[in-house]
Amino acid sequence: MSTSSNRVSDRHVPETVPGSFAGFFETWLHEQGRDLEAMKDAARAHAKTAESTRSLSKLVGRVIAHYEKYYRVKSDSAEHDVLGMLNPAWRSNLEDAFFWVGGWRPSTAFHLLYSVSGSQFEDHFSTLMMSGPRTGDLGDLSPSQLSKVNDLQQETVKEERELTELMASHQETVADSSMVQLSHIATELTRDDQRSSVSVDPQSVNEQVESTIESKEEKLKEILRKADDLRMRTLKKVVQILSPIQAVHFLTAAAQLHLRVHEWGMNKDRCCHAVAYSQ
Incomplete structure (x- = not known):
């Protein structure tokens, strides 16, 4: 069986275990x-009244609070296992292929916003041409809103690129002098004592390996925290630009996309696993 098929077989969603992020993730889904x-339901029932708008604002606040909870728990879990959080077994291969530093790319929020806005604008185009009532959804973004979104997108992309470069630079440290030297010593220790060119205590080498890897994991924690912070800040700032009903449409699209991509990816992994297992 190929390496890829082995990887597929391992990427099932673990059983929900109290206290684990895997269990929390399933609950959060x-x-x-x-x-x-x-x-x-709220979007369908929206009556364009002050009371309805207040109700939508509360709903948006609740959804944002759920995202904040997700990132708090994720941050706590990363403190104990950052490698697992960067390559989690509860996520599908499809999601892995499109994710960035342990999650969705922040700039994806803008592509999602523009996609939904364009789709809703097309749906209401005939009404607009007839000078009908303003729709109030994402197809009705004002010039001021579009300008703010554009400014925010530029800021976000800049931060995203900086983090991408930071991650790339850190990944290169896997071949720095300390890692190369340790890999040489560890390799020599696996040889027959009479053939080995090094005379060091294996326990001491193991401690050096643990210390070196731990320092690299600390940097990974820092990068993941920054990436998640940018994701959350981007989401909140986009929502702040939008009206309550527009925010509901945007958050609805975001939830639909996340849930469906996760579902499609897990289904695909199960199919690949079944095929590989039958061979």
């Missing part, structure tokens, strides 16, 4: 599904 249905 269900919570996101409930939020999605609540937002869809």
Whole structure:
């Protein structure tokens, strides 16, 4: 069986274990599904009244709070296992292929916003041509809103690129002098004593390896924290630019995309696993 098929077989969603992020993630997915249905219902029932707008604002605040909870728990879990959080077994191969530094790329928020805005604008184009009432959804973004979104996108892309470069620079340290020297010593220790060219205590080498890897993991924690912070800040700032009903439409699209891509990816992994297992 190929390496890729072995990897597929290992990437099932672990059983929900209290205290584990895998268990929390499954619970959070269900919570996101409930939020999605609540937002869809709220959008359909929106009556363009002050009371309805206040209700939408509360709903948006609740959804944002759920995202903040997700990143708090993720940050706590990364302190104990940053490598696992960067390559989690509860995420599909499809998601891995499109994710960036342990999660969605922050600039994806703008592509999502523009995609939904364009789609909704097309849906209401005939109404607009007839000078009908303003729709109030993402197809009705004002010039001021579009300008703010554009400014925010430029700021976000700049930070994203800086973090990408930081991650790339850190990844290169896997071949720095300390790692090269340790790999040489560790390799020599695996040889027959009479053939080995080094005379060091294996325990001492193991301690050096642990210390070196630990220092690299600390930097990974820092980069992941910055990436998650940028993700959360981007989401909140986009929502702040939008009206409550527009924010509901945007967050609905974000939840739908996340849930469906996760579902499609897990289904694909199960199919690949079944095929590989049958061979």
